Amino acid sequence: MSIRKIFEAELADLKTELVEMCRLTETMIENSIEALVKRDRELGKSVGEMDKRVDEYEMDIEKRCMRILLKQQPVAKDFREVSTALKMITDIERFGDQASDIGDLVYTMPGERYIKELHYIRKMGDLAVKMVHDSVNSFVQNDEALADAVIAADDIMDELFLTVKNELILLIKQDVKNGDQAIELMMVAKYLERIGDHAVNVAEWTKYYETGVHLKF
Amino acid sequence: MEYGKNISVQNAKLWYGDFQALKGIDMEISEHSVTAFIGPSGCGKSTFLKCFNRMNDLVNGCKIEGNFKIGEVDIYDKATDVNELRKNVGMVFQKPNPFPMSVYDNIAYGPRTFGIKKRKQLDEIVENSLRAAAMWEELKDRLSKSALGLSGGQQQRLCIARALAVKPKIILMDEPTSALDPISTGKIEELCEELKSTTTIVIVTHNMQQATRISDKTGFFLMGELVEYGDTDDIFNAPKRTETERYITGRFG
DSSP states (O other), X not given: XXXXXXXXXXXXXXXXXXXXXXXXXXXXXXXXXXXXXXXXXXXXXXXXXXXXXXXXXXXHHHHHHHHHHHHHOOOHHHHHHHHHHHHHHHHHHHHHHHHHHHHHHHHHSOOOOOSSOOHHHHXXXXXXXXXXXXXXXXXXXXXXXXXXXXXXXXXXHHHHHHHHHHHHHHHHHHOGGGHHHHHHHHHHHHHHHHHHHHHHHHHHHHHHHHHSOOOOO | OOOOSXXXXXXXXXXXXXXXXXXXXXXXXXXXXXXXXXXXXXXXXXXXXXXXTTGGGGSTTEEEEEEEEETTEETTSTTOOHHHHHHHEEEEOSSOOOOSSBHHHHHHHHHHHTTOOOHHHHHHHHHHHHHHTTOHHHHTTOTTSBXXXXXXXXXXXXXXXXXXXXXXXXEEEESTTTTSOHHHHHHHHHHHHHHTTTSEEEEEOSOHHHHHXXXXXXXXEETTEEEEEEEHHHHHHSOSSXXXXXXXXXXXX
16 A cells, blocks of 8 residues: 555544544433433433543544654645644534533432423534534535534524523522522533534634634634 | 845746756745745756756756846846856755865865955855854864765755855755755754845755745746745645645645
8 A cells, every 4th residue: 555545544544533533422412411301310420421432532533643743744635634633622522521511410400390391402402413413524524515504503502592591590580499400401501502612613623624724703 | 236135037948958847937036035946856946946046057958048037137148157146146956065175175165266365264254154054163173174074964064154155145955955864954954044044045855844844935846837836834734736735745646
């Protein structure tokens, strides 16, 4: 195999591992929301345990990138590909952290009845999973339009967060006893909103990979 | 008309017999910059470099067209003195080529050619040139020893010191480190960075990392054409032309 082919195989392996890491965080987000909705404490706890695997992926991909930089000294799009992967894993790792935080909250939350329907939080969860999925796919599939769609979706995420926040404020005003749970649900919403922000970061890195220009949206 | 430290070329064309090696190149090189020429073997980068001090004049059957200016001087004008041109535009080659004489005489050779005979003045030039090439400390006690006894890296730096002895405005380097170990390469790269304050440097290199490390601008040549020329950061981060991308990432061919 030529040196160039070996290098291309290394890049392909790198992307495969990035996708695996990303899929794991998607499952974590899905499970954390399912645990919340079903009040499944054990499922919530299991999300935190999955986070260890995400950390391992991060370390492993980081090593891969360092090894490629050292051995191949890539330039131009090759360089952007490796540096993009290196930057992305920080955000993907944060997807896992936020899902894990939601799982921990579910595990420690008292088993009272919810003070509100979880309709919008579930919508936020679904959107978070889609943004995470699309952000990494935009990189792997060289799809700048998909990266743009992720960046645009963040506005919807922000609106949903505002809706949930306003609902919870209203519930606290109605009855101070709602306060404890309202704050916990507010934290869940905030974690999901942050996942959206990290997905935007990943999409921005995809755009850098495609264009060579790193812009913040 | 005075020699300057900037180079201006319009529509450079060059033939070796029937073979056209340069096909209409325009380039502006600003003073106190390091410019790297990259491209596959036979692309014309060394040929273009050698136009700047008329080294191609020595090649049989070579025909050159176009406008080449170093500062205000049209270097292919009939009135141009080639010796004066090469005093202002020094050159360092791929293989170190010290003269078979002492370190001192190697450095003093150029100044003597231009009429400097006084020992004290020559001593000063030798010391200053070796200092400028960061070699004074290692060679000050070996000035009378043969330059051929130096290591390859030292010989190459001596050649740079020799070029500096006649106070050139521009130094051309044709793959100056391709025969050197990484330590000697590092010293020459450092030297390029230091010499930039007094001269303009144009370097041909096959080492992409070297181009990214030391040059401000990079020109990519392919089959006698200048495909892309711009800031080195841009060329190696996001080249505009597919041919450049393919070459620098090793996909060419």
